[in-house]
Amino acid sequence: MITNQRQHRITRSQMKNFHDAIARAEHDGPTPGVDRRLHVAMIDGMRSQLEDLRGEVSEYEALREGRIKKRVFHSLLEIPRALIEGRIARRLTQRELGDKLGIPEQQVQRYERTGYSGVSIARLQEVADALEIRVTKTVEYDVKRPRRGVTRARERPRGARRAAAGTKTGTMAIIEKGDTAMASSSKTGKAAASAAGKTLRSKSASSAAKKAAASDLAQVGNRKVTSKTAASAAGKTLASNAASKTAKKAAASDLSQAARKKR
Numbered sequence: 728m729i730t731n732q733r734q735h736r737i738t739r740s741q742m743k744n745f746h747d748a749i750a751r752a753e754h755d756g757p758t759p760g761v762d763r764r765l766h767v768a769m770i771d772g773m774r775s776q777l778e779d780l781r782g783e784v785s786e787y788e789a790l791r792e793g794r795i796k797k798r799v800f801h802s803l804l805e806i807p808r809a810l811i812e813g814r815i816a817r818r819l820t821q822r823e824l825g826d827k828l829g830i831p832e833q834q835v836q837r838y839e840r841t842g843y844s845g846v847s848i849a850r851l852q853e854v855a856d857a858l859e860i861r862v863t864k865t866v867e868y869d870v871k872r873p874r875r876g877v878t879r880a881r882e883r884p885r886g887a888r889r890a891a892a893g894t895k896t897g898t899m900a901i902i903e904k905g906d907t908a909m910a911s912s913s914k915t916g917k918a919a920a921s922a923a924g925k926t927l928r929s930k931s932a933s934s935a936a937k938k939a940a941a942s943d944l945a946q947v948g949n950r951k952v953t954s955k956t957a958a959s960a961a962g963k964t965l966a967s968n969a970a971s972k973t974a975k976k977a978a979a980s981d982l983s984q985a986a987r988k989k990r
Contacts, residue, residue: 729787729820729840730811738780745777788817806851807843813858827857 729735749770757766765783789795790812790965798809814824821839822832839853 728808728811731782735784735787738784742777742784745773746781749773749777764802787815791818807839810843810851810854810858811839811859813855813860817858819858824854824857824864828853 742901751765752770752773757763786795786818793816795812795816798805798812800806800809814821819827820832821835825832825835828835843851
């Protein structure tokens with residue numbers, strides 16, 4: 728890329744040299760001992776270089792003449808080139824830009840020669856401000872929406888993740904209780920048995936109500952058997968000499984719970 732008038736003059740001189748060399752090669756033909764195909768390939772190579780130089784000169788002159796007024800960014804890596812083009816379009820020399828920034832001309836030359844490599848964002852903005860460049864690039868975010876009904880575990884609050892994880896014991900207990908437990912949760916022990924018995928004896932109760940009452944009686948009976956079994960096992964543990972302190976402590980706790988249930 729041509730960045731100043733000196734480079735522009737040198738490039739135009741190189742273009743003239745290539746043009747003259749191509750004309751001589753076409754006029755003289757291949758030298759003795761050189762295959763004609765090789766000679767043609769050499770001419771094609773010089774033409775390609777000439778076209779590259781012509782493109783650089785054309786771009787520089789278009790910027791200087793104000794025919795290029797903006798560019799579209801496709802990457803942040805294009806910012807340095809845009810700053811160089813902005814200076815040329817503003818018709819400022821590297822020395823004049825250095826004066827605006829308060830730095831030597833040589834520093835601006837290094838900036839542009841290295842593509843502003845290692846320069847901070849703040850300095851790039853200072854250069855853009857000095858050149859009165861307006862940046863209106865739209866940044867598009869790659870937003871990936873989660874599938875409907877699926878919540879990523881890492882997006883939940885920490886407390887929610889712990890509650891969702893739970894323990895195997897707690898989770899299984901909730902599953903086993905189910906919706907049926909909710910229907911009779913307010914009736915326990917004798918009260919539940921009494922209510923179920925009345926329903927079964929009633930002639931006006933529907934078959935569905937009697938079926939539910941029979942289920943309640945069965946649950947009460949199961950609880951009593953379970954309580955007696957637990958109490959018996961706890962008593963044996965407390966009476967055993969071989970049981971550890973931890974086991975006896977757990978057995979005493981079971982007996983205490985059984986006593987509270989009886990009350």
